Amino acid sequence: MTIMIDTGNRIAAKAAVMAKPDVVAAYPITPQTTLVEAIAEYYANGEFGGEYICVESEHSAMSACIGASAAGSRTFTATSSHGLLLMHEMLHWAALARLPVVMCNINRVIGPGWNIWVDENDSISQRDTGWIQLYCSSNQEIFDTVIQAFKIAEDPRIVLPVMINLNAFILSHTSMPAQIPEQKAVDDYLGKYVPAWKLDVENPVTFGNIIGPDSYIKVRYAMQEAQLQAKQLIPQVAKDWEKRFGFFHGDLIEYAECEDADTIVLAMGAIGAESKLAISELRRQGHHVGLARVRVFRPFPTEAIVALGKQAQLIVIDRNISVGNEGALFTETKAALMGVPDATIHGYIAGLGGKDVTYHDIESMVQHVQKGKTAPQVWYGLEEGR
Amino acid sequence: MGKTGSWRVFKPILDKNKCVKCLRCWIFCPEGSIKREPDGSVSIDYEYCKGCGICAKECTVKAIVMQREGESE
Amino acid sequence: MAIKDIPVEECILQGSAACPGCPATMGLRLVLKALGRKTIMVVPACCTAVIESLYPNTSFEVPVMNIAFEAAAAGASGVEAALRKQGKGDITVVAWAGDGGTYDIGLQALSGAFERGTNFIYICYNNQIYSNTGIQRSGATPYAAWTTTTVGGKAEFRKEMGEIVLAHHIPYAAQTCISYPEDIYAKVLKAKSLKGPKYIEILAPCPPGWRFSMDSTVEMGRLAVDSGAWALWECENDVMTFNGKSKLLLEGKVARKPVEDWIKHQGRFSHLFKPTRDEEKLRVIEDHVDRTWERYRGLYLKK
Numbered sequence: 001m002t003i004m005i006d007t008g009n010r011i012a013a014k015a016a017v018m019a020k021p022d023v024v025a026a027y028p029i030t031p032q033t034t035l036v037e038a039i040a041e042y043y044a045n046g047e048f049g050g051e052y053i054c055v056e057s058e059h060s061a062m063s064a065c066i067g068a069s070a071a072g073s074r075t076f077t078a079t080s081s082h083g084l085l086l087m088h089e090m091l092h093w094a095a096l097a098r099l100p101v102v103m104c105n106i107n108r109v110i111g112p113g114w115n116i117w118v119d120e121n122d123s124i125s126q127r128d129t130g131w132i133q134l135y136c137s138s139n140q141e142i143f144d145t146v147i148q149a150f151k152i153a154e155d156p157r158i159v160l161p162v163m164i165n166l167n168a169f170i171l172s173h174t175s176m177p178a179q180i181p182e183q184k185a186v187d188d189y190l191g192k193y194v195p196a197w198k199l200d201v202e203n204p205v206t207f208g209n210i211i212g213p214d215s216y217i218k219v220r221y222a223m224q225e226a227q228l229q230a231k232q233l234i235p236q237v238a239k240d241w242e243k244r245f246g247f248f249h250g251d252l253i254e255y256a257e258c259e260d261a262d263t264i265v266l267a268m269g270a271i272g273a274e275s276k277l278a279i280s281e282l283r284r285q286g287h288h289v290g291l292a293r294v295r296v297f298r299p300f301p302t303e304a305i306v307a308l309g310k311q312a313q314l315i316v317i318d319r320n321i322s323v324g325n326e327g328a329l330f331t332e333t334k335a336a337l338m339g340v341p342d343a344t345i346h347g348y349i350a351g352l353g354g355k356d357v358t359y360h361d362i363e364s365m366v367q368h369v370q371k372g373k374t375a376p377q378v379w380y381g382l383e384e385g386r
Numbered sequence: 387m388g389k390t391g392s393w394r395v396f397k398p399i400l401d402k403n404k405c406v407k408c409l410r411c412w413i414f415c416p417e418g419s420i421k422r423e424p425d426g427s428v429s430i431d432y433e434y435c436k437g438c439g440i441c442a443k444e445c446t447v448k449a450i451v452m453q454r455e456g457e458s459e
Numbered sequence: 460m461a462i463k464d465i466p467v468e469e470c471i472l473q474g475s476a477a478c479p480g481c482p483a484t485m486g487l488r489l490v491l492k493a494l495g496r497k498t499i500m501v502v503p504a505c506c507t508a509v510i511e512s513l514y515p516n517t518s519f520e521v522p523v524m525n526i527a528f529e530a531a532a533a534g535a536s537g538v539e540a541a542l543r544k545q546g547k548g549d550i551t552v553v554a555w556a557g558d559g560g561t562y563d564i565g566l567q568a569l570s571g572a573f574e575r576g577t578n579f580i581y582i583c584y585n586n587q588i589y590s591n592t593g594i595q596r597s598g599a600t601p602y603a604a605w606t607t608t609t610v611g612g613k614a615e616f617r618k619e620m621g622e623i624v625l626a627h628h629i630p631y632a633a634q635t636c637i638s639y640p641e642d643i644y645a646k647v648l649k650a651k652s653l654k655g656p657k658y659i660e661i662l663a664p665c666p667p668g669w670r671f672s673m674d675s676t677v678e679m680g681r682l683a684v685d686s687g688a689w690a691l692w693e694c695e696n697d698v699m700t701f702n703g704k705s706k707l708l709l710e711g712k713v714a715r716k717p718v719e720d721w722i723k724h725q726g727r728f729s730h731l732f733k734p735t736r737d738e739e740k741l742r743v744i745e746d747h748v749d750r751t752w753e754r755y756r757g758l759y760l761k762k
Binding site for chain 3: 016022050056063064069071199211
C-alpha cells in the first residue's frame with residue numbers, strides 16, 4: 001500500500017487506470033475535467049495501456065463505451081451534470097444492452113443559469129435508467145468504490161453498468177489521503193474481464209434488433225432481477241474488500257451511531273460525511289441521534305430503510321428536488337415505509353445549487369425536528385436569502 | 387419474416403435458352419433469391435422471391451418475364 | 460473485374476423485412492461480398508435495423524450491433540478501439556447508416572470519428588429521405604421533392620455530404636450508386652485495403668419513398684447519374700477522380716440527360732408535371748445541376 005494525497009478526481013482516475021480498462025472514451029466538463037486529464041497523463045506516460053478516445057460529445061462518449069464494451073472490452077468514462085444529461089439516451093441503452101460500463105459522475109448543478117457547484121439532480125434524474133448508483137463521501141471511498149464497481153458490474157449475476165457519484169469540488173477537487181494497493185493486488189481482485197456477451201466474427205449474432213412485447217418484458221424483468229441480486233452482492237463485495245484491503249465504507253448504507261438512536265439522519269454524498277460531525281456534536285448534547293448514509297441509491301436499499309424506519313424517526317436530507325413533488329430520497333424512503341404505519345419521516349431539501357451544508361446546518365435540522373417544528377418538506381436555507 | 391415468396395403478385399419466369407449468363411439478375415436481386423448454378427446460369431428461389439421484377443427489367447436479353455401469380459405460362 | 464468474379468457466398472439471408480425492390484439489401488449483399496465474414500457492423504436506427512427482422516431471428520450472417528440513431532460512428536469508434544486493443548485489428552468495422560443518420564442527426568459523430576482517424580468504413584446508403592420513419596425529409600432530400608414533411612415540395616437544395624466529408628481529408632471517400640455493382644465492389648475493396656477512416660455513399664433509390672414501380676430501382680439510379688443529379692467519384696488522399704458516366708460529364712465529353720428524365724418517373728415529383736408543368740421549378744432544378752457541375756469542374760477537373 002502506498003499513500004496518495006490527491007483530489008477525488010485524481011484518485012478516481014488512479015483507480016480507473018489500475019482497473020486496466022481496454023478503452024476510455026470521454027469528453028471534458030467542469031468539474032470532471034481533472035479526472036479525464038489525469039487519465040490522459042497516465043496514457044502519455046504509459047501507465048495506462050488502453051485506448052483513450054477523445055470523443056466529440058458525451059453522447060458519443062457513452063456510445064463509444066457501448067461499442068467497446070460490446071466488442072468485449074472493459075470500459076470506463078466520466079462526466080458531470082449536462083454531460084450526464086446529454087448521454088441520458090445512451091445510459092438507458094447501455095443498461096438495456098447489459099453492458100458493464102463503469103462511469104464516475106461528478107454531481108454538479110444543472111443550468112440555466114450556469115452553476116458548477118454541487119447538487120445531485122444530475123444523477124438522481126438518471127435513477128430510472130437501470131444503472132447501479134453509488135455515492136461516495138471520501139477519497140478513500142472513491143478509490144475503493146471505483147475498483148469495486150468493475151467487480152459488481154462484471155459479475156455474471158449482474159452485468160449492468162455502474163455509476164460512482166462524487167460531489168463537485170467537495171470531493172472532486174479536495175485533496176485527502178487514500179491508501180492505494182499494489183497493482184498486482186488489484187489485478188488479482190478483478191481478474192481478467194470475461195464478457196457475458198460480445199460481437200464475435202466466429203459466432204455472428206445481431207444485437208438489439210426489433211423485439212416484440214412478450215420478449216421485451218423479459219428483458220426488463222431480467223434487469224430488475226439483476227439489480228435485486230446486486231443488493232446481495234454489494235454487501236459481500238464490501239465485506240470482502242475490508243478483508244483484503246482493510247477499508248469498509250458501509251455496504252448499501254453506512255451506519256454511524258445508529259444502535260440506540262431514536263432519530264436517524266438519512267443523507268448521501270458529502271452531506272452524509274458532514275452529518276457524522278453533526279451526530280457527534282448532538283450526541284455530546286445528549287441526543288440519541290444516528291446517521292445512515294445511503295451509499296447505494298440503485299438498487300434502492302428498501303429492506304435496510306424499513307429496519308431504520310421501524311427503529312427511529314427519520315430525517316431525510318435531499319440535495320435534489322423532483323420538481324412538482326419532493327426530494328427523491330424522501331419520496332423513495334416514504335414508499336419503502338408504506339408497510340410501517342407508525343413510521344415518522346421528515347424531509348429537508350438542502351444544498352441545491354451548491355449552497356454549503358455544514359454540520360451546523362445539519363444540527364439545526366435535527367434540533368428543528370426535536371422541537372417539533374416540522375412541515376412535510378422543509379427547504380433549508382431558503383429564508384436566509386442570498 | 388418467413389417464406390416471403392408469399393408476398394408475390396408477379397413471378398419471374400426464366401427462359402434458360404435466352405439467358406447469356408451475364409449474372410446481372412443475380413447481382414441485382416435485392417433478396418438474393420437468384421442462385422448461381424455450376425454451369426454459369428441461374429435459378430430462382432421461389433420460396434423467398436418477393437416478385438419485385440428488377441431481374442426482368444435489368445435482363446438485357448429479356449430472358450426473364452414477369453407473370454401474374456396463378457396465371458399459366 | 461466482372462460480375463462473375465464477385466463471390467457467391469451470401470451474408471444477407473433471404474426472407475428479410477425489406478420491401479420488394481429495396482436498394483438497401485441490394486447494397487448490403489454486395490458490400491458484404493466484398494468485405495467477407497471478418498466484419499462487424501454497427502447499424503443505427505434506419506431501414507436496415509428493421510430489415511434485420513424480428514428477434515429472435517436475424518437476416519445477417521455477420522455480427523451486428525444496433526445503436527441509437529445518431530451514434531453509429533461513435534459506436535464504431537468504440538468497437539474499433541476495443542478490437543485494436545485486443546489485437547484483432549484485422550476485423551473490418553463498418554458503420555452502415557441511412558442518410559438521416561449520416562447527413563443530419565449522425566453528422567456530429569461522423570465528423571468526430573473521421574477527425575480522430577478511426578480505422579473503419581462508414582457507408583451511407585442514401586435514399587434521400589428518413590425512410591424508416593415513413594418518408595420524411597432529410598438533409599439529403601433534393602429540391603422540390605414531396606415528402607410527408609415537405610408536402611408542397613422541399614424548398615431547399617440538398618447538402619453535398621460527400622464534400623463535407625472531403626473537408627476531413629480522410630484517406631478515402633467515394634460516391635457510388637446501387638446501379639453500378641462493379642463500381643461499388645471496387646470501391647469497397649479499395650476502402651478495405653486502406654487504414655484510417657473511409658467513407659462510401661451509395662445512392663439508393665427507394666420505391667415507396669420516391670414513388671416509383673418496384674422493378675425500377677436500378678433504372679432510377681442510372682438516370683440519376685445520367686442526368687447529373689448524382690455523381691460517381693472517389694477521392695484517395697485528396698486526389699479526386701470522377702468515375703464512369705460522371706467522368707465523361709465532368710470532362711464535357713457527353714451531355715447530361717435532363718433531370719426531368721429522371722424525376723418524371725417518380726411520384727415524389729409528380730406535382731411538377733400535373734395538373735400542369737411547373738416550368739419555373741423545372742428550370743431551377745436543371746440550372747442547379749448545371750451550376751453544380753460547373754463548380755465540380757472548377758474544383759476537380761484536372762487541368
